[in-house]
Amino acid sequence: VMxxxxxxxxxxxxxxxxxxxxxxxxxxxxxxxxxNSFNYHKQALSxxxxxxxxxxxxxxxKVYEAxxxxxxxxxxxxxxxxxxxxxxxxxxxxxxxxxxxxPEKRAQLLEAFRSWLQGNNADLSGVSIRECAEDSSAGxxxxxxxxxxxxxSGRWWYAPWSYLSRAPQPSVxxxxxxxxxxxxxxxxxxxxxxxxxxxxxxxxxxxxxQQLAVMLHLMMERARGVESHLQPYIALLPASFTTPVFxxxxxxxxxxxxxxxxxxxxxxxxxxxxxxxxKPAAAAxxxxxxxxxxxxxxxFAWAYSIFWSRALLIPDTNExxxxxxxxxxxxxxxxxxxxxxxxxxxxNHATESGVDVLHASWTIYGAPTLNTDAVTLMARQSDxxxxxxxxxxxxxxxxxINYGDKxxxxxxxxxxxxxxDNPHETLMLHFPLFKKEKQESSVLEARIKILTDNDLSPQHxxxxxxxxxxxxxxxRQSRWIWGKRTDSSLPSGSVGPFPxxxxxxxxxxxxxxxxxxxFTSGAEDSGAVDGxxxxxxxxxxxxVEYLNKKLCEMETATGKIDxxxxxxxxxxxxxxxxxxxxxxxxxxxxxxxxxxxxxxxVASHR
Numbered sequence: 001v002m003x004x005x006x007x008x009x010x011x012x013x014x015x016x017x018x019x020x021x022x023x024x025x026x027x028x029x030x031x032x033x034x035x036n037s038f039n040y041h042k043q044a045l046s047x048x049x050x051x052x053x054x055x056x057x058x059x060x061x062k063v064y065e066a067x068x069x070x071x072x073x074x075x076x077x078x079x080x081x082x083x084x085x086x087x088x089x090x091x092x093x094x095x096x097x098x099x100x101x102x103p104e105k106r107a108q109l110l111e112a113f114r115s116w117l118q119g120n121n122a123d124l125s126g127v128s129i130r131e132c133a134e135d136s137s138a139g140x141x142x143x144x145x146x147x148x149x150x151x152x153s154g155r156w157w158y159a160p161w162s163y164l165s166r167a168p169q170p171s172v173x174x175x176x177x178x179x180x181x182x183x184x185x186x187x188x189x190x191x192x193x194x195x196x197x198x199x200x201x202x203x204x205x206x207x208x209x210q211q212l213a214v215m216l217h218l219m220m221e222r223a224r225g226v227e228s229h230l231q232p233y234i235a236l237l238p239a240s241f242t243t244p245v246f247x248x249x250x251x252x253x254x255x256x257x258x259x260x261x262x263x264x265x266x267x268x269x270x271x272x273x274x275x276x277x278x279k280p281a282a283a284a285x286x287x288x289x290x291x292x293x294x295x296x297x298x299x300f301a302w303a304y305s306i307f308w309s310r311a312l313l314i315p316d317t318n319e320x321x322x323x324x325x326x327x328x329x330x331x332x333x334x335x336x337x338x339x340x341x342x343x344x345x346x347x348n349h350a351t352e353s354g355v356d357v358l359h360a361s362w363t364i365y366g367a368p369t370l371n372t373d374a375v376t377l378m379a380r381q382s383d384x385x386x387x388x389x390x391x392x393x394x395x396x397x398x399x400x401i402n403y404g405d406k407x408x409x410x411x412x413x414x415x416x417x418x419x420x421d422n423p424h425e426t427l428m429l430h431f432p433l434f435k436k437e438k439q440e441s442s443v444l445e446a447r448i449k450i451l452t453d454n455d456l457s458p459q460h461x462x463x464x465x466x467x468x469x470x471x472x473x474x475x476r477q478s479r480w481i482w483g484k485r486t487d488s489s490l491p492s493g494s495v496g497p498f499p500x501x502x503x504x505x506x507x508x509x510x511x512x513x514x515x516x517x518x519f520t521s522g523a524e525d526s527g528a529v530d531g532x533x534x535x536x537x538x539x540x541x542x543x544v545e546y547l548n549k550k551l552c553e554m555e556t557a558t559g560k561i562d563x564x565x566x567x568x569x570x571x572x573x574x575x576x577x578x579x580x581x582x583x584x585x586x587x588x589x590x591x592x593x594x595x596x597x598x599x600x601x602v603a604s605h606r
Contacts, residue, residue, distance in 0.1 A: 106131075109232075109235050109236060110129055110130070110140075110236070112232045112235070113129070113232045113233065113235070113236050113342075114129060115232075116232035116233070117176065117177070117180070117342065117343050120177045120179055120180050121177050121179075121373075121374070122174070122175060122176050122177050122180075122343060122374070123172075123174055123175040123374070124174055124343070125174075126144060126145075126173060126174060127142050127143060127144055127145070127173060127174045127377075127399060128142075128143045128145050128396065129141070129142055129143070129343070129346060130143060132348065132398070133398075134356075134398065135348075137242060137416075137417070137574040138348050138417075139238055139346075140236065140346045141346060141347070141348055141398050141399075142174070142343075142346050142347050142377075142398070142399045143396040143397065143398055143399065144173060144358050144387065144396065144397045144398070144399045145396035145397070169381065170378040170379060170380055170381065171378065171379055171380070171381050171384045172376055172377070172378055173358070173360055173377040173378060173379055173399055174343070174376075174377045174399075175374040175375065175376050175377070176341050176342065176343040176344045176374055176375045176377070177373060177374050177375075178314075178341075178364065178373050178374055178375060179373065180233075180341075180342050181314070181339040181340065181341050181342075181375075182214060182217065182218070182230070182339065182340040182342070183210075183214065183337055183338065183339040183340075184203065184210035184211075184213045184214055184337070185316075185337070186217075187199045187213045187214060187216075187217045188200045188203065188213075190217075191229050192288075192289065194288045194289075195220070195285065195288050195289060198284060198285060198288050199213055199216075199217070199285075202281055207281055208278070208281060210337070210338070211307065211311075211338060212274075212278065214307055214311075214338070214340070215300070215303040215304055215307050216278065216281065216282060216285060216303070218234075218302075218303040218306055218307065219282065219295050219299050219300065219302075219303045220285055220286075220289060220291075221234050222234050222237075222299070222302075222303075223286070223289075223291050223295070223299075224289060224291065230342075233342045236346075237306055238305075238306070239302075241302075241305050241309075241416055242416030242417065242574055242575055242578065243305060243309075243412070243413065243414065243415070243416040244260060244264040244412065244413060244416075244579075245264060245267055245268055245271070245301065245305065246301070246305075247264070247575060251575045251576065251579065252264060254558065254575075254576060254579035254580065254583070255579055255582075255583065256557040256558055257553050257554040257556070257557030257558055257583070258409075258554065258582070258583050258586055259409065259428050259430075260409055260412065260413060260582065263413065264413070267413075271297070271300065271301055271304060272297065274300070275297050275300045278300065279294075279295075282294070282295045282300075283295075306340075307338075307340065308414055309414055309415050309416075310340050310345040311338040311339065311340055312338070312339055312340070312341060312344070312345070312362075313336045313337070313338060313339075314336065314337060314339045314341075314364055314375070315335070315336060315337075315364065316335045316336065316337040341375050344362060344375055344377060344401075347360070347377070347399055347400055347401045348398070348400050348401075349400060349401070349402065349403045349411075349415070349417075350400030350401060350402050351419055352423065356397065356398075357397060357398045357399070357400045358379055358383055358384070358387045358397050358398065358399045358400070359379065359380075359383055359400060359401075359402070360377050360378060360379040360383075360399050360400065360401055361377075361378060361379070361401060361402070362375050362376065362377050362378070362401060363375070363376055363378060364376070377399065377401075379399075403415070405424040405465075406424055407422060407424050407425045407426035407463075407464075407585075408422050408425055408581065408582040408585050408586075409426065409428070409582065409586075410426075412578055412579070412582050416575075416578065417574075417578050418577075418578045418579075418581040418582040418585070419581070420568070420581050420584075420585075421585075422464070422585055423464060423465055423468070424463070424464065424465060425463070425464040425585045425586075425588075425589050426461050426462065426463050426464070426589075427461065427462040427463075427586060427589045427590060427593070428459065428460075428461055429459065429460040429461070429462065429502065429546070430458060430459055431458045431459075431460075431505060431506065431509055431546065432458070432509075433447065433448065433458055433509070440513065442517075443513045443516055443517065446516050446517060446519075446520045447508060447509070447511070447516050449520060450508050450516065450519060450520065451505065451508055454504065454508075455501075456501060456504055456505045456508065457501075457505065458505065458509075460499060460501065460502040460505065461499075462497075462498070462499075462502075462589065462593050464585075464589055464592075466497045466499075467497045467589070467592055467593060467596070469497070470496060470497035470596070471497075494600060494603065495600070496596045496597075496599070496600050497593070497596060498543070498593075498596075498597070498600075502543075503536070503539050503540070503543070504539075506539035506540075506542050506543055507535045507536065507538075507539040509539075509542065510535070510538045510539050510541075510542050511535070515535075534604070536604060537601070537604040537605065540597060540600050540601045540604055541601055543597050544594065544597045544598055544601055547590055547593060547594040547597055548594060550590055551587060551590045551591060551594060554583065554586065554587055554590070555587065558583055560587075561584065561587050561588060561591065564580050564583065564584040564587070565584065567580055568580055568581065568584070
């Protein structure tokens with residue numbers, strides 16, 4: 001039995017949890033999941049993993065893989081890699097070029113990469129690639145520094161209506177060739193024929209999936225060095241990471257009490273399991289390429305982190321479009337595939353409050369005069385105009401894209417950074433299906449049936465933006481009469497900023513055994529079986545108890561909110577700051593939702 005709730009807009013990754021929770025019901029300890037052609041069919045996985053993707057019609061969302069599930073069976077200590085190896089990885093922040101290399105060597109690598117892109121028809125006339133000046137941990141960045149070469153050109157759908165509607169036409173910043181994209185298709189078309197045939201054979205026989213094919217490809221091309229056709233690109237990819245998977249034990253301890261702490265342990269264990277599964281395939285590829293030695297776990301962890309932090313979803317140009325009139329309107333779109341676009345993946349994340357940067361988006365659908373075999377980086381003309389003065393003063397303006405409306409949990413886990421006061425911060429709730437005391441299996445099965453029949457899940461997400469919108473609405477609804485503000489207390493029965501599905505789930509979980517059996521048998525529901533407290537009131541009371549317990553656990557593990565704020569005012573490493581900002585945002589969102597839940601509880605008694 002597995003529960004997986006899907007948000008309507010599919011922009012939020014779903015949380016999965018260990019199948020061991022249900023051992024007493026179905027006696028199954030492992031679950032394998034297929035989702036969106038991502039088949040993580042591995043041996044003895046004790047965690048369930050799911051990948052969902054943002055709507056890429058605007059071209060400004062990066063692919064992400066969410067992994068927040070809490071592993072109930074993960075050991076306290078995991079031998080992911082030797083302590084020496086981990087310490088050496090963590091002595092420096094994420095860099096695209098090793099810090100030990102001389103400036104001259106770095107310049108040569110950057111020039112070779114730029115020449116490689118331009119030799120494959122990339123348009124970089126208006127941008128340059130250099131080390132990020134604003135954040136040394138961000139590695140390389142794309143800068144917009146040649147204003148005179150930036151041309152204005154609309155997307156294809158703007159052309160017929162541009163003069164009638166006066167719609168603003170975006171400015172083209174740069175173009176990156178699709179021919180250089182790293183996808184499972186390009187892997188199967190490897191210049192070295194034996195490797196191409198072996199990749200194809202493994203994919204056709206389901207030995208590996210599309211994403212693992214790209215990861216193996218990255219490992220292979222890195223090992224081939226100068227012989228690789230991707231060598232100018234591989235040479236610039238980060239050698240180390242600031243994601244929690246690569247943290248030292250001291251750094252990981254900063255995440256105690258958070259969902260990310262257990263998720264990191266689980267991911268480390270899963271990487272070990274996946275690597276053991278892939279070892280025979282990797283060894284075969286190594287032999288076909290004539291390489292000495294064999295790949296290591298750190299090689300696989302490197303390829304995994306590179307792929308999931310840089311991959312984008314693009315339409316699969318190798319798939320033919322359906323014929324006109326063959327189906328619904330949505331079928332005219334090509335299937336999506338994950339791809340790494342050299343050059344475009346160097347753009348850093350743009351926050352909504354970001355200043356002194358050029359906010360851009362990307363698309364593969366350009367105007368007819370543009371190169372349709374390339375990914376086009378574009379920006380609003382108004383944004384370009386604002387950057388002209390900045391470019392004059394600073395010499396260049398960094399170009400950034402939006403990775404999506406992600407909370408700090410996703411940003412830290414996938415990209416290795418967090419944002420203070422992130423407006424998209426999200427809190428995961430994981431409600432237990434049964435109480436500590438022993439429960440009859442028939443009652444538990446009946447409770448689960450109620451949840452599944454009503455599409456309810458024990459996992460839910462609370463978002464800061466919903467809470468902010470709720471507070472703003474409540475403020476607007478407050479009225480002034482005779483110089484005094486009227487009572488703006490919550491009406492009885494309101495669920496406030498909480499998703500209705502969350503409250504309904506809790507109503508099922510707080511039902512007594514008799515209520516559960518009466519409900520499943522079709523008996524009339526008793527909303528106030530206790531006489532004084534209704535089912536809704538008990539659900540809100542359980543929510544208050546859950547949030548209060550969660551906040552206490554986090555504060556016991558890593559200190560109170562004020563302590564975290566004080567720590568952020570001191571000098572610390574990039575990893576430490578990212579961790580503290582993440583756990584602080586989690587504590588704050590719990591505190592704020594707890595206050596609203598407490599107000600709801602008071603209102604429910606009226």
